[in-house]
Amino acid sequence: MVQVRSYYEILGIDTESTVVDIKKAYKEKLLCTHPDKNRAVEAQNVSIEEIKEAYQVLVSPSGKEKYDRELADSYKKQGFYNGGEGLEDYSLDEFSYDPESSEFHMDCPRCQMAQGFEFTESLLEEHCIERKEGGFYVVVQCSACSLWLNVNFDVAEEYESS
Structure with a gap:
């Protein structure tokens, strides 16, 4: 079974994060994946496309609300x-x-x-x-x-x- 990370996991935030928290996490994740800026020892294992997609959905209140419903439904299917x-x-x-x-x-x-x-x-x-x-x-x-x-x-x- 392929484990798919949620947008929250990709950005390293929780579901209660505010728009300000989401924007901050987005900028930090982008910096961590930039080859000239990445000084972190640990591998990020996340693509820029994944970071952008997560940000675009979660920064929008309606997008976040829809995503949260879909995420809850997927959890139900997993038990x-x-x-x-x-x-x-x-x-x-x-x-x-x-x-x-x-x-x-x-x-x-x-x-x-x-x-x-x-x-x-x-x-x-x-x-x-x-x-x-x-x-x-x-x-x-x-x-x-x-x-x-x-x-x-x-x-x-x-x-x-x-």
Whole structure:
């Protein structure tokens, strides 16, 4: 499966960014890709055309609104839904985790499909939503039936021992 970056990822901004934030990110990304100006050590892996396209869509309020709707629809198709309520709450602790693939799995409690719920750690991080009471959640759908779940989790801080 080809992972397509969103316009927000291309510009390095979040969905709540203002027009001023979008313009600033656009200029910074263009400078980073310019061969005479690029002094950054890390590779940008983004083309000027992608940067321009992302900017043109997101800087326009109507373009951004339309894009946000399309992006939300595409997340729904991938099993990630960044709004609304899932039917049931589950803890991420109830999922099994495969460290080799960085994937979480759980059999569907409704249709009993083996590993009906399956998602990667990186997708979990990309699509999580902060809960008002603390922690995070993501809404996922079973790959075999119409069941949606709120998957709740907390992020543990890693501390270096001195």
